[in-house]
Amino acid sequence: MTANQRAVPATILLVLTDEQEARNLSWALSTQYECIIVSSAAEALALVGTHPVDVIICDARLEDMSGTQCLFDFRTRQPYAIRFLCGLGTDSSEFADALHVAAVYEYLRKPLFPELVTLSLKRALEYREISREHRQLTHDLSRHQKSKAVAAASNPNQPSLQFDGLFFCSQAMHKICELAKRAATTDLPILIYGETGTGKELLARGIHYHSHRREQIFLAQNCGGVPAELLQSELFGHHRGAYTGALSDRLGLFSAADGGTVLLDEIEDMSVSLQANLLRFLQSGEVKPLGSDKTHYSDVRIIAVTNVPLDQLVEQGNFRQDLYYRLKGLEISIPPLxxxxxxxxxxxxxxxxxxxxxxxxxxxxxxxxxxxxxxxxxxxxxxxxxxxxxxxxxxxxxxxxxxxxxxxxxxxxxxxxKEPKQPIPTGESGTLKELTENLERSMVISALKRCHGNQSRAAEALGLSRVGLANKIKRYAIDIEIS
CATH class of the missing domain: 1.10.8.60 (Helicase, Ruva Protein; domain 3)
Structure with missing residues (x-):
C-alpha cells in the first residue's frame, strides 16, 4: 500500500467495438475510475508500455484479433491487470478458452449493464488487493523460514543469533534484539533510530511478528517525499470529493491495519500539520478521513523509523516535542556496521x-x-x-x-x-627504545582513528588481543575518544 499505488483511481481499459456502448459504460464508470476507450487489439496493446492498467474489459470478437488472444498478450505484458471478456455467451468454448489461455477473471454477458459491471469491478479490485497482501505475507513467511534455515547451516565455529530477518553475533546487536523482544510484548509506540542500511525495517517487522499482533497485518508507509495532503489520505483515508482527484472513498492505513502494526519510515519528513493529527491518533486512536465529519477508532501500534536524531529536530523547532515523547514510548538505536x-x-x-x-x-x-x-x-x-x-x-x-x-x-x-602507511622514524635522535615506543604509539593511534575509536576492531587490525590493546592505550596515555 504505497503512495504510488493509491495516488490515482484505478484505470479501466475498454476494448469495445461498439462505440456507443463504450461511451455509455465509460460515462457510468468515470465517477469512480479513469477510463480509456479503444476499439482494436492493436490500440490496446500499443498502450501497454505507456499506461499501467488495473482492469481491461475486452470484446470477445475484435476486427484484428480475438478477444482471448488480445487478453493473453496483455497478460504477458501487464500480468497484474484484471482481465474481463465480454460477449453474447452463445459459445461456451469461447469462455473456456479464455479462462485457460488468458486467465480471465469473469465473462461479462452482453448487453453490458453499468450497475453489474461496477459491482464486478469492485469485487475484482478488492480480490486483487487481498491477493497482493497475501503474496506479501507469504513472501515474509518464506523469507523468515529461509533465514532460519541459513542460520542453522551457518559456521558452527561462530555462534550466530537471529531476530526475524536480522542475523548477528555481536553483543551490541544481541542487546538491541533482546530489548526489541521485550518491547514486542507491550503496546508501546516504538521509535527506531539508525543510519541508512542498518536494518531498521527488519527490526520493526521482527517486533511485529513477536507481538500478540502477529496474526494481524503489518503495513509500512514512507513519509519522505510524499505531499502532506496525499500522506494524510494514505494514513487516515478520504471520502469521495475531499480534494481534486478523490473520485472514490479510500481506506487509510490506520483503518486497514486495525489490530495490527503500521511502520512510519522517515518520520522526520512529516509536515507539522500532519504531526498534530498523528499525535491525536496516538493519544485517542481516532481516525477522521479527509472530507468526513465523522470519526471512528482503530487499534494500531505505531513504529516510527528515522535516520535523523529527532531530539535535534525538536531543538531546531522542526518536530513537535509532544509527538517526539509520544513516539518514544520505547527508543531503540541500531549501531552502524x-x-x-x-x-x-x-x-x-x-x-x-x-x-x-x-x-x-x-x-x-x-x-x-x-x-x-x-x-x-x-x-x-x-x-x-x-x-x-x-x-x-x-x-x-x-x-x-x-x-x-x-x-x-x-x-x-x-x-x-589507500590506508596511510605508518611513518618510520629516521633514527636521528633518541634511543632505540624511545623510537620503538613512538612508532608503537603512532600505530595504535592510527588504528583507532581508522576504526573510529572501536577498540575491538583496532586490536584485530594491529594483531593484538583486546586486553593487549587496552594495556597499550593505558601505557601511552592515548585518548580513546578518537573519531
Missing amino acids: RDRPEDIQLLAEHFAKQFSTSLGKSYAGIGHEALNILQQYPFPGNVRELENEIRRTVALAPSGQPITADRLSDTIINYRI
Whole structure:
C-alpha cells in the first residue's frame, strides 16, 4: 500500500467495438475510475508500455484479433491487470478458452449493464488487493523460514543469533534484539533510530511478528517525499470529493491495519500539520478521513523509523516535542556496521549462501584475505552496502569457487590500498627504545582513528588481543575518544 499505488483511481481499459456502448459504460464508470476507450487489439496493446492498467474489459470478437488472444498478450505484458471478456455467451468454448489461455477473471454477458459491471469491478479490485497482501505475507513467511534455515547451516565455529530477518553475533546487536523482544510484548509506540542500511525495517517487522499482533497485518508507509495532503489520505483515508482527484472513498492505513502494526519510515519528513493529527491518533486512536465529519477508532501500534536524531529536530523547532515523547514510548538505536565488525563475517557468509542458492551456484566459502579486507572497510552504507557487495561478487564468481579478494569491488580494495602507511622514524635522535615506543604509539593511534575509536576492531587490525590493546592505550596515555 504505497503512495504510488493509491495516488490515482484505478484505470479501466475498454476494448469495445461498439462505440456507443463504450461511451455509455465509460460515462457510468468515470465517477469512480479513469477510463480509456479503444476499439482494436492493436490500440490496446500499443498502450501497454505507456499506461499501467488495473482492469481491461475486452470484446470477445475484435476486427484484428480475438478477444482471448488480445487478453493473453496483455497478460504477458501487464500480468497484474484484471482481465474481463465480454460477449453474447452463445459459445461456451469461447469462455473456456479464455479462462485457460488468458486467465480471465469473469465473462461479462452482453448487453453490458453499468450497475453489474461496477459491482464486478469492485469485487475484482478488492480480490486483487487481498491477493497482493497475501503474496506479501507469504513472501515474509518464506523469507523468515529461509533465514532460519541459513542460520542453522551457518559456521558452527561462530555462534550466530537471529531476530526475524536480522542475523548477528555481536553483543551490541544481541542487546538491541533482546530489548526489541521485550518491547514486542507491550503496546508501546516504538521509535527506531539508525543510519541508512542498518536494518531498521527488519527490526520493526521482527517486533511485529513477536507481538500478540502477529496474526494481524503489518503495513509500512514512507513519509519522505510524499505531499502532506496525499500522506494524510494514505494514513487516515478520504471520502469521495475531499480534494481534486478523490473520485472514490479510500481506506487509510490506520483503518486497514486495525489490530495490527503500521511502520512510519522517515518520520522526520512529516509536515507539522500532519504531526498534530498523528499525535491525536496516538493519544485517542481516532481516525477522521479527509472530507468526513465523522470519526471512528482503530487499534494500531505505531513504529516510527528515522535516520535523523529527532531530539535535534525538536531543538531546531522542526518536530513537535509532544509527538517526539509520544513516539518514544520505547527508543531503540541500531549501531552502524562499522561499530560491530564482528558481524561482518557472519553477514557476508549468510548473504553469499543466500545468493548462491538463488542463482543456482555452488557455495565454496569466502577466502580469508577477502574476509579480512571486508572487516577493515567501514561500510558507510552499512548492511545494505555489504549485501550489495556480496550479491555482485557472487553473481560474477564462477560456481563452486570461493570468493577471493580480487573479486571484491574497487571501492573496497582501494580503501585498503589507500590506508596511510605508518611513518618510520629516521633514527636521528633518541634511543632505540624511545623510537620503538613512538612508532608503537603512532600505530595504535592510527588504528583507532581508522576504526573510529572501536577498540575491538583496532586490536584485530594491529594483531593484538583486546586486553593487549587496552594495556597499550593505558601505557601511552592515548585518548580513546578518537573519531
